[in-house]
Amino acid sequence: MAITLTAGTSALADAPKEHLKSLDAKQIDNTIAPGTDFYLHVNKKWMEENPLTPEHARYGKFNILSDTSEARVKDIVLNLASTNPQPGTVAFKVSTIYNQAMDSARRNAEGAKPILADLKKIETTPHEGMTDLFLWMHGNYASPFFSAGIQEDLANSSVYAMYIGGGGMGLGDRDYYLKNDKRNKEVREAYKKLIVTQMRNAGYSKKDANRIMNNVMKIETALADSALTREESRNIPAMYNPRTFAQVKELYPNIDWDRFFIETMGIQSPEQVIVTELKSVDQANKLMAALTDREIKDYYLWKYVAQAAGKLSDNFSDASFEFNKVMSGVQQQRPRWKRALGATEGAMGEAVGQLYVEKYFPQSSKEYMIGLVENLRTALGKHILHLDWMSDDTKLNAIKKLNAFTVKIGYPDKWKDYSTMEIDPALSYYENMHNVGMWHQKDLYSKWGKPVDRTEWGMTPQTVNAYYNPLANEIVFPAAILQAPFFDPEASDAENYGGIGVVIGHEMTHGFDDQGRNFDAEGNMRDWWTAEDSKAFTEKTKGLGAQFDAVEVLPGLHANGTYTMGENIADQGGLRVAMTAFLDSQKKKGVDIATETIEGYTPEQVFYMNYANLWGQNIRDEEIRSLTTGDVHSLGCNRVNVTLRNLAPFFKAFSITEGQPMFRPESERVVIW
Numbered sequence: 001m002a003i004t005l006t007a008g009t010s011a012l013a014d015a016p017k018e019h020l021k022s023l024d025a026k027q028i029d030n031t032i033a034p035g036t037d038f039y040l041h042v043n044k045k046w047m048e049e050n051p052l053t054p055e056h057a058r059y060g061k062f063n064i065l066s067d068t069s070e071a072r073v074k075d076i077v078l079n080l081a082s083t084n085p086q087p088g089t090v091a092f093k094v095s096t097i098y099n100q101a102m103d104s105a106r107r108n109a110e111g112a113k114p115i116l117a118d119l120k121k122i123e124t125t126p127h128e129g130m131t132d133l134f135l136w137m138h139g140n141y142a143s144p145f146f147s148a149g150i151q152e153d154l155a156n157s158s159v160y161a162m163y164i165g166g167g168g169m170g171l172g173d174r175d176y177y178l179k180n181d182k183r184n185k186e187v188r189e190a191y192k193k194l195i196v197t198q199m200r201n202a203g204y205s206k207k208d209a210n211r212i213m214n215n216v217m218k219i220e221t222a223l224a225d226s227a228l229t230r231e232e233s234r235n236i237p238a239m240y241n242p243r244t245f246a247q248v249k250e251l252y253p254n255i256d257w258d259r260f261f262i263e264t265m266g267i268q269s270p271e272q273v274i275v276t277e278l279k280s281v282d283q284a285n286k287l288m289a290a291l292t293d294r295e296i297k298d299y300y301l302w303k304y305v306a307q308a309a310g311k312l313s314d315n316f317s318d319a320s321f322e323f324n325k326v327m328s329g330v331q332q333q334r335p336r337w338k339r340a341l342g343a344t345e346g347a348m349g350e351a352v353g354q355l356y357v358e359k360y361f362p363q364s365s366k367e368y369m370i371g372l373v374e375n376l377r378t379a380l381g382k383h384i385l386h387l388d389w390m391s392d393d394t395k396l397n398a399i400k401k402l403n404a405f406t407v408k409i410g411y412p413d414k415w416k417d418y419s420t421m422e423i424d425p426a427l428s429y430y431e432n433m434h435n436v437g438m439w440h441q442k443d444l445y446s447k448w449g450k451p452v453d454r455t456e457w458g459m460t461p462q463t464v465n466a467y468y469n470p471l472a473n474e475i476v477f478p479a480a481i482l483q484a485p486f487f488d489p490e491a492s493d494a495e496n497y498g499g500i501g502v503v504i505g506h507e508m509t510h511g512f513d514d515q516g517r518n519f520d521a522e523g524n525m526r527d528w529w530t531a532e533d534s535k536a537f538t539e540k541t542k543g544l545g546a547q548f549d550a551v552e553v554l555p556g557l558h559a560n561g562t563y564t565m566g567e568n569i570a571d572q573g574g575l576r577v578a579m580t581a582f583l584d585s586q587k588k589k590g591v592d593i594a595t596e597t598i599e600g601y602t603p604e605q606v607f608y609m610n611y612a613n614l615w616g617q618n619i620r621d622e623e624i625r626s627l628t629t630g631d632v633h634s635l636g637c638n639r640v641n642v643t644l645r646n647l648a649p650f651f652k653a654f655s656i657t658e659g660q661p662m663f664r665p666e667s668e669r670v671v672i673w
């Protein structure tokens with residue numbers, strides 16, 4: 001097969017390192033053998049030395065980076081504020097939002113006042129005005145009953161398509177409404193209490209607040225009943241159901257579609273609408289006809305108050321915190337300055353990001369990363385060509401896709417222009433933040449009918465994270481993840497490949513996980529697999545899913561192997577591909593890793609140790625329960641221990657053999673990419 005892989009370039013030209021940099025050998029717990037529990041072997045000491053503080057539901061190595069990033073952003077924002085900026089400038093807008101978010105005295109004096117006129121509007125709407133009210137809610141506040149919006153067309157990702165789908169549930173997942181075990185009941189009760197408290201804060205009597213709560217629960221439970229399960233939500237092709245505008249009108253006649261798109265988005269009725277969750281929209285349609293005006297208004301009142309709560313007086317945020325306590329186990333609210341920074345970043349993240357990279361992101365980091373990414377790309381190509389379960393036809397398509405990956409590193413080439421965003425210190429914080437939200441919504445809808453701009457980023461540079469976007473077939477690494485322990489120019493290659501190398505491999509593998517594999521080199525949803533290869537892939541994923549299903553995260557609570565499938569495939573792929581890239585890079589440099597040691601460890605050991613190091617964290621039981629319901633990622637300890645138990649080179653590196661808990665017999669291992 002004549003397939004040219006992108007040529008790899010090695011940016012790692014320096015001499016081998018003798019000392020660990022991202023890792024600290026003193027932190028390794030030698031009383032726990034690597035073959036007993038590798039995660040604890042690497043992380044237990046750190047976990048003991050860094051107990052959770054009351055404000056955190058979990059705290060790990062990722063948080064150390066986020067804290068650094070946050071402290072830098074705080075510096076930037078406070079510096080802007082101290083320059084006494086002119087109205088209309090970015091500095092003025094950023095510092096006004098931050099200062100208003102910090103100004104609890106003003107917000108507490110205003111109480112619920114900023115939202116009272118809108119609540120009254122909902123209350124006093126006559127029956128014949130209910131359609132107007134529905135459109136006003138959808139266009140300006142929350143999306144009651146169902147969701148609607150634009151996104152790249154999955155089947156033709158260079159243009160935008162119109163989507164409608166499920167939504168309207170405050171608790172997000174259907175299980176919270178429908179299941180009757182202790183945990184789900186506990187969350188449900190906390191949610192009911194939250195609704196009553198917030199409506200009381202908004203000025204309603206106890207009796208009215210209780211009525212509102214009961215009507216909200218009735219409606220949201222009905223929506224939950226028709227919502228997809230977490231497992232079903234992994235199946236992207238099943239969520240692509242194009243309907244003509246005429247069909248939508250016929251299928252869901254209780255919604256005024258002739259007015260819907262133009263009045264809520266400023267977009268003329270589209271010729272085609274993609275329905276992502278057929279049952280959910282059907283249920284929304286039925287409910288809208290079956291409910292009384294009183295029930296619908298109560299639901300709207302709550303939707304309105306829920307979206308406003310974070311921007312009002314402290315009694316609202318205190319109530320939200322009481323709810324968060326139940327959800328995540330946190331014992332103390334985040335300090336106000338952190339919440340204020342979060343709001344500022346949500347409003348104008350790229351404005352802050354531009355200043356962040358000027359100050360904290362050296363060009364050399366970008367060059368180093370480009371070299372690393374190309375080495376990883378070459379390594380993944382080798383893996384694909386050597387797969388024993390895939391035909392040459394599918395391999396050819398996979399390589400095409402790999403070669404077409406776009407790589408974004410550090411920060412966008414083009415920054416978002418906030419010049420038309422208006423922030424007025426005379427307005428309340430709530431009004432300003434509402435205007436900010438509307439600005440972002442308008443910005444999104446202005447893209448309708450235009451070609452998709454692929455220079456845009458989905459994360460700010462100061463975010464400690466990375467992503468793969470299947471619709472653009474791109475991998476993206478914001479500046480803030482390029483720090484130790486992920487990446488350090490002073491660290492050994494083994495540490496950097498076990499850190500940022502695995503992250504790069506992880507994002508690349510997302511292009512070939514249970515969801516990403518549905519998209520081709522151009523980012524279009526198209527089946528480029530032979531039927532046999534699809535079957536072989538699915539069989540393998542079943543094996544991997546079963547491994548995670550078998551893990552008990554808390555007594556009686558199991559991990560969800562189907563829901564976390566994509567991330568588990570990506571973790572394994574990332575580890576395998578990064579190791580290949582590491583070995584190749586050392587060969588190219590003429591380093592004989594068989595004889596090299598770093599503080600007494602072999603380079604392979606250091607690679608796996610730094611991977612485990614990334615995921616070290618302390619976490620509360622409540623948070624484990626919430627994440628098991630709502631997070632597609634496995635818990636840190638399982639990303640390490642369950643994933644590594646499939647990898648023969650890991651066993652070899654630490655001489656782990658049959659009889660040790662970390663060992664998994666070859667016949668039970670699952671290797672995908």
Ligand SMILES: [Zn+2]
Pocket residue numbers: 506510567570
């Ligand atoms: Zn991922």
